């Protein structure tokens with residue numbers, strides 16, 4: 001039983017950094033562990049143009065404390081009116097790394113999202129030509145579809161036809177939560193990959209609903225039955241380069257979560273690597289952690305792997321009930337639990 005593990009420094013391929021005080025408050029937690037992160041564009045208003053992404057990236061860099069080496073990789077929030085020329089130029093200029101498909105009203109700040117993928121067919125075709133990755137929040141939004149079925153329905157109704165139509169388009173099916181998504185990604189060609197969050201490896205829907213309603217376990221896509229969690233764990237530790245790390249760390253201040261209509265999102269940035277490595281350890285797959293955390297993401301995006309390393313050590317520590325994010329209290333994932341691994345840097 002090894003007491004420590006040293007791996008190539010990881011990147012986070014799905015992250016919400018927010019803006020303003022919240023940005024300053026949460027950024028150090030991510031920058032402490034990760035070299036780069038795919039930064040989600042669902043601000044209010046969303047980041048829909050190269051100019052807006054350039055400004056947002058500058059605000060992120062201004063919020064980064066001295067001594068951290070961190071590179072934000074920006075994404076473009078696709079709308080029905082996205083200009084293919086603008087995002088292609090943003091990609092060519094190194095402002096955009098990817099573009100993000102939010103089905104309209106699927107999740108937090110997605111009201112300006114795409115109402116029908118047919119409306120962005122030209123943009124997606126252009127992205128396929130230039131090799132720009134499409135990140136997807138994969139849930140349908142029809143009111144007659146049960147919330148627990150929305151990801152599986154998305155595969156059948158939207159994703160499978162899209163991939164058949166544009167087989168060269170690089171697609172990351174983000175924060176997958178179902179066995180159906182695991183199967184779909186496994187069987188798809190090499191242009192299709194998926195990210196997996198720590199929470200979906202640790203919790204099923206009971207964690208949210210048994211013994212009281214627990215708003216800090218609520219995120220979208222919502223955690224599913226145990227059989228899905230087990231399928232996700234098997235995928236994460238499989239060694240398949242199609243599955244890699246994306247935390248979907250999504251901070252909301254405590255009051256916005258503990259509400260009659262609580263926001264979706266789990267803030268896992270403070271102990272993200274500790275959370276993931278626990279899963280690989282429990283599964284007896286520590287030797288496959290580095291691929292998932294540090295290799296398959298950059299390989300898929302066509303970016304170089306990081307060259308420095310980080311170390312995690314087997315040490316018990318209790319996760320605080322609440323952390324401060326520039327004056328705002330935010331409840332972290334695993335609050336009050338004891339984790340068996342600590343990040344050393």
Ligand SMILES: NC(=O)N[C@@H](CC(=O)O)C(=O)O
Nearest residue numbers: 016107108219220250264265
């Ligand atoms: N995952 C979440 O539950 N919430 C995210 C949005 C998202 O990734 O869908 C957020 O921005 O809060």
Ligand SMILES: [Zn+2]
Nearest residue numbers: 107137220221
């Ligand atoms: Zn999402």
Ligand SMILES: [Zn+2]
Nearest residue numbers: 016040248250
């Ligand atoms: Zn997200």
